[in-house]
Amino acid sequence: MEFLKNNIPIINTIATYKKEYFRFDFIAALTVAVVALPQSMAYAMIAGVDPAYGLYSAIVLAILGSVFGSSNHLATGPTNAVSLLISSYMAVYLGQGNFLATLFLLTFMVGAIQFAMGALKLGKLVNYVSHSVIVGFTAGAGVIIALGQLNALLGISLSQGKHSTLEKVMLTFENMDKMNNYALLLGIFTILVIIVSKKISKNIPGALLGIIFSVVLVMLMGLDKYGIKMAGEIPSAIPPFSMISLNLESINSLLGGAIVIAVIGLVEAVSISKAISAQTMQKIDPNQEFIGQGIANMGGAFFGSIAGSGSFTRSAIAFQNGGRTRLTGVITGIVILVLLLFFAPFAKYIPNASLAGVIMVVAYTMVDKNAVSKVFKSNRNDAIVMTITFLTTILAPELEYAIYSGIAISILLYLKETGAASVVRLAPVNGSPGQLVEYHTACGNGQPVNSTISVVQLDGNLYFGSSADLEQKLNDVYSDARVLVVKFTGVTMMDITSLEVIEGFISRVLKEGKKVLLCDVRPSIKRMMEKSHILSMVGEGNVFVTEEEVLASSAKALEKADAWLRGEIDIDFGLGKKVSQPSSQPVG
Numbered sequence: 001m002e003f004l005k006n007n008i009p010i011i012n013t014i015a016t017y018k019k020e021y022f023r024f025d026f027i028a029a030l031t032v033a034v035v036a037l038p039q040s041m042a043y044a045m046i047a048g049v050d051p052a053y054g055l056y057s058a059i060v061l062a063i064l065g066s067v068f069g070s071s072n073h074l075a076t077g078p079t080n081a082v083s084l085l086i087s088s089y090m091a092v093y094l095g096q097g098n099f100l101a102t103l104f105l106l107t108f109m110v111g112a113i114q115f116a117m118g119a120l121k122l123g124k125l126v127n128y129v130s131h132s133v134i135v136g137f138t139a140g141a142g143v144i145i146a147l148g149q150l151n152a153l154l155g156i157s158l159s160q161g162k163h164s165t166l167e168k169v170m171l172t173f174e175n176m177d178k179m180n181n182y183a184l185l186l187g188i189f190t191i192l193v194i195i196v197s198k199k200i201s202k203n204i205p206g207a208l209l210g211i212i213f214s215v216v217l218v219m220l221m222g223l224d225k226y227g228i229k230m231a232g233e234i235p236s237a238i239p240p241f242s243m244i245s246l247n248l249e250s251i252n253s254l255l256g257g258a259i260v261i262a263v264i265g266l267v268e269a270v271s272i273s274k275a276i277s278a279q280t281m282q283k284i285d286p287n288q289e290f291i292g293q294g295i296a297n298m299g300g301a302f303f304g305s306i307a308g309s310g311s312f313t314r315s316a317i318a319f320q321n322g323g324r325t326r327l328t329g330v331i332t333g334i335v336i337l338v339l340l341l342f343f344a345p346f347a348k349y350i351p352n353a354s355l356a357g358v359i360m361v362v363a364y365t366m367v368d369k370n371a372v373s374k375v376f377k378s379n380r381n382d383a384i385v386m387t388i389t390f391l392t393t394i395l396a397p398e399l400e401y402a403i404y405s406g407i408a409i410s411i412l413l414y415l416k417e418t419g420a421a422s423v424v425r426l427a428p429v430n431g432s433p434g435q436l437v438e439y440h441t442a443c444g445n446g447q448p449v450n451s452t453i454s455v456v457q458l459d460g461n462l463y464f465g466s467s468a469d470l471e472q473k474l475n476d477v478y479s480d481a482r483v484l485v486v487k488f489t490g491v492t493m494m495d496i497t498s499l500e501v502i503e504g505f506i507s508r509v510l511k512e513g514k515k516v517l518l519c520d521v522r523p524s525i526k527r528m529m530e531k532s533h534i535l536s537m538v539g540e541g542n543v544f545v546t547e548e549e550v551l552a553s554s555a556k557a558l559e560k561a562d563a564w565l566r567g568e569i570d571i572d573f574g575l576g577k578k579v580s581q582p583s584s585q586p587v588g
Contacts, residue, residue, distance in 0.1 A: 009288065010067045013325050021324040028323030029331035031205075032075055032314050036062070036336060038207040039313070041231065041350070042359045043078035045152075046145055047086040047306050048094065049103065051231045051347070051355070054078050055340060056239040057305035059333045061296045065310075066329025069292025070285040071273035073323055075314035075332065076296050080362055081141050082265050082309050087148075089257035101245040102254070108244050108301035109251065109258035114266055115294025123286025126267045133406035134267060135371045136386035140393025140402060142366030145359060152356035153187040155180025155228060165394070182226045183353035186214050190357030207358045214354035215346055224349065231350040238337070239303035260403060265309035269293050272310040276319050313365075381413040421466040422459035422490070423473035427451065428558055436554070453561050454481035455554075459490035462498035470498060474505045483561040484509050487554055489520045499532045506537055515564065519544040519557035 036058045044054025058077045065076025089106065093099045117125065144165045151158050151172040156179055158171050190210035197206030218224055266289075273284045297307050318328050376383045389406035396402055426436040427449035436455055456477050462470060486502075506516050516538050521529070526545055529535045535543060542560070544553040563569045 007291075008068060009070065009292075010326055010330070013072075013327065017325065017327070021327075024322040024324045025328045026331055028318045028321040028328045029335055031321045032317050032323075032328070032332045033335040033339065034205040034208050035317055036075070036077060036311075036314055036332065037339065038211045038355070038358050039311070039362070040078045040336075041347075042207075042355050042362065043080060043083040044306060045352070045355055046080060046148070046359060047078070047083040048090060049100075049306060051350075053103075053304055053306050055336065056303055057300055057308050059337050059340075060239055060300040060303045060305050061308045061333075062329050062336070063333035064296035064299045065292050065308075066326040066333075067292075068288075068295045069269075069273075069326070069329075070288040071277065071310075071315075072280070072282055072326050073276045073315050073319045073328065074269060074273050074289070074310045075318050075329055076269070076293065076308055076310055077314065078306060078308045079265075079268060079311050080145060080366060081138060081268065082261055082307055084141050084145060085257070085261045085264065086306055089254065089261070098245075098247075098250075101247075102250050103306065104242070104301045104304070105244055105247065105250055106254050106258055106261075107297050107305055107307045109254055110262045110265065110307040111294045111297025111299070111301065113258055113262040113294070114290050115298060117262070117266070118287045118290025118292075118294055121287050123270070123290055126263070126270050126286065129263065129267050129403070129407060130382070130385060130410045131371075132375055132382040132385040133389050133403065133410060134271070135368060135375055136389030136406060137264075137393050137402050139367045139372060139386075140390040142363040143394055145366070146363035149356040149359045149363070151175075152229075152352045153184065153360065155183025155353055157229065180227055180353075182223055183228045183351060186217065186223070186228065186351045187353035187357040187360075189217075190214055190354040191361055194358065194361050207361070210358065211350055211354055214351055215349045218349045218351060223351070229352045231347055231352060231355065238341075239305070241302055242304065244301055261307055264403065265293060265297075265307065266290055268312075269310035272312050272315050276315060280319070381417070384413065385410050415465055418461065418463075419465045419469060421462060421470035421473055422457075423470065423477060424457045424459075425477040425479070426455035426457055426487075428453055428455070428562075450562075451479075452481050452565055453483045453485060453558065454479045455485045455487060455558075457487040457489055461493040462491060463493070463495045464497040467497040467501050471501045471504075474501070478505075478508075481514070483515045483517065483565060485517045485519060485554075485557050485561060487520050488518065488522070488525060489554075491525060492522065494525060494528060496532070499528060499534065503532060503534050503537070506534060510537065515542075515561070517542045517544070517557040517561055519553040520546050521553070522546050 037055070040054035040058035041051035042054070044051045044057070047054075061076045061078075065074065069076065086103075086106065090099070090103055093102050096102075117123075147165050147169050150169060154172065154176075156172055156175050158168060158175070190213075193210035193213060194206035197204040197209060218228070218230075224230060270284070270286050270289055273289055276282075277284045293309065297305075300306075300308070314332075318332075372386070375386050385406055388409050389402050392405045393402035396405075425439040427439045429435040429437055430448040430450055437449065439449065439454070454477070456474070458470075460466070486506075509516050518529075518534075518538055521543055523545060526535070526543060529543070542557075544557045546553055560569070
């Protein structure tokens, strides 16, 4: 039983459920369902499939995602970014008899990859897709989605087949003489209803009202006779069960796309869960969320669902409208199913232009202007990553190139930044024990410093990428001081390449008869020094390990250096050699 509680979170929710929660969960679920109806149909259109499959996804994925996921508020179902990716990868199968079988296989593969990543505890991998990549990709996807719906908004039918976004726009303008004015008016009307509803209150489901009013206009005025393309009939209110066709050739051709969709879906889901949990204080388990998303997509594949993820809009609605537990998502799926049972016959009167209007508004909201502005203002590298990802999303022939390029540029810029080692020369202030100042600054303002002791402070992670810069900067700070104190204050990680550079530097100092002390050395770094023989070169008694008291290690090293220079002690500098320093040597 404990195993089930740990792996099926809803069991624990039901065991601790309080009856007063139900009212909040039900109201939140009803509100989410009202928004999910037009959204899921619109997202199915973005994916290039019948709106019915979007509705099936809104039912099945919402229930399974809530049952097995980590977050209490994450609303799983069709999303704009994932639907756009589906459209990209499924375009080559349009018009083929195996289109739907391949689509559901893709959904299953996405879920299987996500489940495997969760089972293997790879939840932290989403951290390697930076926020700038997501902002750039989402904004670019918004532009593509809006341009891709232009022909539907204008009531212009295009030839079947794979068309890039730019090709669709060009074909649309070439066929402007075929524009349907009634379709355009219905699309604009839907957009205006959504905008006005938001102005009145954010809680008004403008998208749903726009769809309902459009259906009423079509039915009352007989607009379907004027060549307006409709959404068509929903074949069944209950998601149909069908087996997955595991075709090896299709699996091979879909694998790359499935991996991209799986990763983007997980990034969306975990990001949204964490954003809401920051307000609810719920602890989110990324691995469990991976498993929840995986089961949702795998299960949905057997019930006519397209791949989905967490929806920020619907998740925020669930939270803002008082949802208390994960049962909100389960009830949402049930409510959508009930609505379909009674209102599915009216779906055939929904104009595609109205759905295109809903999608246009969604596409506009995808461009997070505040996030874009924040990225531009905060960091040049992040701005570069976001811009390249944005442009690649719009212009690249395949959408995964945008993600790959964004991640690649992020890594390259990170490596460029971390390739610069932080090396600073400090010096003790005469008459102020333990006080260190930057050497060149002190000399510039005439501050009295002890020039016989040179302190070299290292910061950051030292690895092969920064080794060349480290070697150059260590040479630059080399001085005539007779005692060198190397501070490893901010060094938490070193590799063998960096250790060899430091070993060469220490060897040079010792060969000239000077002395070396190491301080603020973390235990893990000290163990590495022992294995690379640095410890035996310097002498273990001259290596001061980091202590809880700030700068205690540095103070001890400086005190020992001073004592040696005054001739008060002999220092064993490794390999059993003791060096005595005459007391007549000057200090300062």
